[in-house]
Amino acid sequence: MNSQPYSSTEKYEDTRFLAYRFYTETIEVTGMSALAFFEAGKASFKGQRMFWQNREKTFTLVGVGHAHTLSTVNHHGRFEDIQKDWQSLCKQIVNEERSVQPVLFGGFSFDPLNKQQSEWVRFPQAYFAVPSFQLVIKNDRAYVSIHLITKEEETFNEFEALRKERDKMIHTAQVSELAAYNKPIVSGRQELKKEQYMESIKKVTAIIKAKQAEKVVIARTLKLKYKEALSPASALYQVSKEQPESFLFGLEAEDQFFFGATPERLVKVENRQALSTCLAGSTSRGKTVEQDTELGEELLRDRKNRSEHQYVVAMISKVFAEHCRETLVPKMPALMKTRDIQHLHTPVKGELKAGSTLFDLVRDLHPTPALGGEPKQAALSLIRQYETMNRGYYAAPIGWVDAGGNGEFAVAIRSALLNEKEAYLYAGGGIVEDSTPESEYLETWIKFRPMLRALGGQLRDES
Known part of the structure; x- marks a missing residue:
């Protein structure tokens, strides 16, 4: 209470x-x-x-x-x-x-x-x-x-x-026999406001160089079209097979369905023990184990990604210090590897103080610098001004709480909104001083990959 x-x-x-x-x-x-x-x-x-x-x-x-x-x-x-x-x-x-x-x-x-x-x-x-x-x-x-x-x-x-x-x-x-969940067939694909997105990266990077913010996450939208209405059950089935190492979520609101396979926990509370995940900084998986290891080691050494990760660690640690008696934070990040992406990962743990709740943590953690930016309010203001979309529930907290106050919320990334015969996919990246529109654009394609694959789409370089 x-x-x-x-x-x-x-x-x-x-x-x-x-x-x-x-x-x-x-x-x-x-x-x-x-x-x-x-x-x-x-x-x-x-x-x-x-x-x-x-x-x-x-x-x-x-x-x-x-x-x-x-x-x-x-x-x-x-x-x-x-x-x-x-x-x-x-x-x-x-x-x-x-x-x-x-x-x-x-x-x-x-x-x-x-x-x-x-x-x-x-x-x-x-x-x-x-x-x-x-x-x-x-x-x-x-x-x-x-x-x-x-x-x-x-x-x-x-x-x-x-x-x-x-x-x-x-x-x-x-x-009953489970339905034969075949991947849907995409009839059209559209990058919404691509040029405006590229221009927004330039403008936000200039603002960061002028020291008006340290980091701002800018996202964009990809729209897929289909000849037949999409099935929520089929979407969940496909993504569960494609991304078995992620949180899986789905939420219907009348004729719309928001779902995803996110690697990122926002916060979990069980018997007053709180756990959060700092997940920021990413690179692709290698085609061989040697290349994969090399990419992971480069990520651990990369100044831009380590800086981006540290923003998240500092912010989540501060929130936990306000709501928890004691906070445990590893000094160095580890690697979390999903099918398509490697992330820098640091867990943060603590025991809730009397009077603090799961919803208090959700409120104060959202959005982390991994999805919003730093400082938080300045980043949110810049997102409203320069991002070419309304995120809706993308990158937002989604989860559950029981009658005893236990529960878990994830950050709704690697996600898509199904709207009958349309699907909207979302991906973004953290903009810092040395960001370029070209590199950020390529990063979004890596992050689109899980939902694209689950929904029958193809990357530009995939046959």
């Missing part, structure tokens, strides 16, 4: 949930495919599904249906609003489960002050949901929970209907 006293407004907000009752019921089930359960929810709950799997593959979450959604229009207090609403809702839980906690899943936009028109028409600035049906797979055991959040006093018939729907989805997920 937040240790700060509620204001009168907060007290009023808190009372909105007093009329609700939050019922839960959990059963353990024999093993099933998480993706099959996700797909089983398509018939009745398309547009209301969510998917999460951590990088270690020790925790998988699938949500189907919306028992309750949380959002806010408060741009300057959105993290606090979602946290308080979730805490208030959790106070209404009637029957607490021991094995599995109810989970709230969703995300925040990168920058609610960005006013550019965009493709993110279904996603509000903050969008979270308690699923009606929740599948959790952990420690090789699978649990399916029903969540019913209602103001009605008589709930027997409604809960019985939910049990029947649950059993139907479990049966479908267990006995």
Whole structure:
């Protein structure tokens, strides 16, 4: 709980949930495919599904249906609003489960002050949901929970209907053959505002040379077109095979689906122990082990990348020092290698102070210098001014929190927004004094690669 006293407004907000009752019921089930359960929810709950799997593959979450959604229009207090609403809702839980906690899943936009028109028409600035049906797979055991959040006093018939729907989805997920998920066929590709992007790199580099900022991340968009509507389940399947070492996430908002395979944890909290990942500075993988090792060693020695990485380490360490009793930070970065990219990587650990929460860390860590820049506010202002797009949820926090305050958020990079017969892909890079438009442009192609491959696209140099 937040240790700060509620204001009168907060007290009023808190009372909105007093009329609700939050019922839960959990059963353990024999093993099933998480993706099959996700797909089983398509018939009745398309547009209301969510998917999460951590990088270690020790925790998988699938949500189907919306028992309750949380959002806010408060741009300057959105993290606090979602946290308080979730805490208030959790106070209404009637029957607490021991094995599995109810989970709230969703995300925040990168920058609610960005006013550019965009493709993110279904996603509000903050969008979270308690699923009606929740599948959790952990420690090789699978649990399916029903969540019913209602103001009605008589709930027997409604809960019985939910049990029947649950059993139907479990049966479908267990006995139906998985669909043949073939990669979609791209009918067109467009680099949106490419020339403006190249020009923005020049302008931002000049601003950094003039000492008005130290680093600014500038991103761009690639649009793919298809003759048939894209399948969220197929996209998740493809990217899970292509990027097995990454966090996997997916979030539907009506007819749009945001998904990705990100290597970057923003923050995890488990039993008051907090963990974050400093991930900044990157290079490509080598075609041979010798070339791969050489590229990795060059990355560890590279002044630009090490400087970019150190911005992130310093910022995350400072936030942890504010919210944790003790912070542990390795002195030197290591290499994290995914299929397409090598990253500089430094973990940061700490134990939360009394009164600090997962949402406090998410609020203060976002955006890290790896996705925003340094100093933070100056970088955000320059991104609004010079970036040729509205990032929506790209590079923003997406994840989950349970009723006990445990949870995990990732940084939504290596991601794409599916919009029926269109896909929007996003990639960016950190601009510093010695950046050039040509080198930054080439770096974005490396970062587009995971989503391009999963969505049937090809790089310019791939046949």
